[in-house]
Each structure stands twice: as C-alpha cells, then as structure tokens.
Amino acid sequence: MLFQVTMNVQLPPAMPGAEADQLKLREKELAAELQRDGRWRHLWRVAGRYANVSIFDVSCPAELHELLTSLPLFPYMEISVAALCRHPSSIHDDDR
Numbered sequence: 001m002l003f004q005v006t007m008n009v010q011l012p013p014a015m016p017g018a019e020a021d022q023l024k025l026r027e028k029e030l031a032a033e034l035q036r037d038g039r040w041r042h043l044w045r046v047a048g049r050y051a052n053v054s055i056f057d058v059s060c061p062a063e064l065h066e067l068l069t070s071l072p073l074f075p076y077m078e079i080s081v082a083a084l085c086r087h088p089s090s091i092h093d094d095d096r
C-alpha cells in the first residue's frame with residue numbers, strides 16, 4: 001500500500017545543538033535504511049520549510065504507524081498521512 005506522508009519538524013528551540021545533531025544523524029541513518037529496503041520510496045524536502053513529503057510503500061497502516069513512530073524525530077514532528085490508490089488516468093504501470 002502506498003501512503004503520502006507529510007512531516008513537519010519542530011525541534012524545541014531550547015534543545016542543545018549536539019542533541020539535535022545526534023537525532024538528525026540517527027534519523028538520516030534510519031531513513032537511508034528504509035529507502036534502501038524500498039519502504040521509503042520518495043523523500044522530498046518542502047522548499048523553504050523544515051518539512052518533507054514522502055511516499056511509503058508498506059503492507060498496511062499498522063506497519064506505517066510502527067515505522068513512523070520509530071523515527072528518532074517522531075516526538076518532534078507533526079505528521080499527516082493520506083492513503084493512495086491508482087489513478088485511472090495514470091500511464092505508469094508501477095502504481096499500486
């Protein structure tokens with residue numbers, strides 16, 4: 001199942017820089033692993049914001065929930081999710 005996920009990140013201004021850097025590094029490593037295994041299909045920066053729009057390919061909403069809540073930045077993100085299905089006019093056969 002494909003999901004569009006928007007993540008807005010808001011780190012507390014009082015968080016020490018080293019702690020923020022550590023969280024971002026752990027997030028980056030996990031994001032890379034999930035992109036390599038195919039579950040995090042697209043990761044796009046929203047221009048001008050500390051936010052991303054992503055496409056996840058997972059088996060069910062519960063797997064997506066598990067994955068999103070495991071992200072190191074999860075406590076500092078506002079997340080919105082939209083389930084996707086194939087558009088009848090799409091010419092791409094890899095859409096599901």
Ligand SMILES: O=C(O)C[C@H]1C=CC(=O)O1
Nearest residue numbers: 009027028031050051052
């Ligand atoms: O930077 C972000 O958008 C937040 C998060 C998503 C992937 C990653 O490495 O950090």
